[in-house]
Amino acid sequence: MVDNPAAVLQVRGLTVRYGSVRAVHGLNLDVSAGEVLGVIGANGAGKSSLVNAIAGATRSSSGSIALNSRDITKAPVTERVRAGIAVSPEGRGILAGMTVEENLRLGAYSVRRRDRNVLGGRLAEAFAIFPVLGERRSQMAQTLSGGEAAMLSVARALMSGPCLLLLDEPSLGLAPIMRQRLFERIAVLKRTGLAMVIVEQRAAELLEVSDRLLQMRRGESAGIGRAAEMDAESLARLYFGAAAAPGPSAPS
């Protein structure tokens, strides 16, 4: 199965079922260090099911998932976190009745209590990447603006020190200027060598930060292509899903 040893994440033949509903069907993908894979697709295409199966929040029915060549298909969530997978889930998953700092500390639950230096270092890093969170560290999460909450969700995922970051619709509901700011921060993270899978329904910013784009349609790949090589027409097809035209066919 390990045919691309450089890949941080390798997904082969992944299928996710909920009873008789097949949400993901036979999906293959690789993501390398410092690479961003953008995932787009309509409501119900299976994007969150894919992310949740990689994170271990949803069980896969068949296929395999490997992180740094280690098979984690059956591993529980906690083991995946320790292995280096972090997720900012759909809906952000922030605890509203806790402060910014408490939310961040929760993200570092995999750091052992005696590793105070590690925890302190991670907090400092989070505040360096997202200065607004440093300014608001004692503020209750429920009082954050949408943009700040989006940043908190990403920052909290980073607190476990991941090598693979999964972001499920991080910019949902944000005004264009906040979306832009969030993606600027994501571009900074990319330069640190993180591998990322970012789901968005429609966001021009996703295209800018992505190395490749995967379009999902009814649980399957409708095309995966290098973002830089896509012309305006294929992008329009990707975003607006014109049924008349096939998706991009560039090999991954």
Ligand SMILES: Nc1ncnc2c1ncn2[C@@H]1O[C@H](COP(=O)(O)OP(=O)(O)OP(=O)(O)O)[C@@H](O)[C@H]1O
């Ligand atoms: N827990 C569940 N039980 C049953 N069916 C589910 C469950 N979660 C998702 N589904 C179904 O699986 C399919 C894929 O859903 P999923 O949430 O993965 O799509 P999505 O691409 O993330 O959609 P959206 O853009 O709306 O977030 C849908 O048909 C959905 O109704």
Ligand SMILES: [Mg+2]
């Ligand atoms: Mg979803």
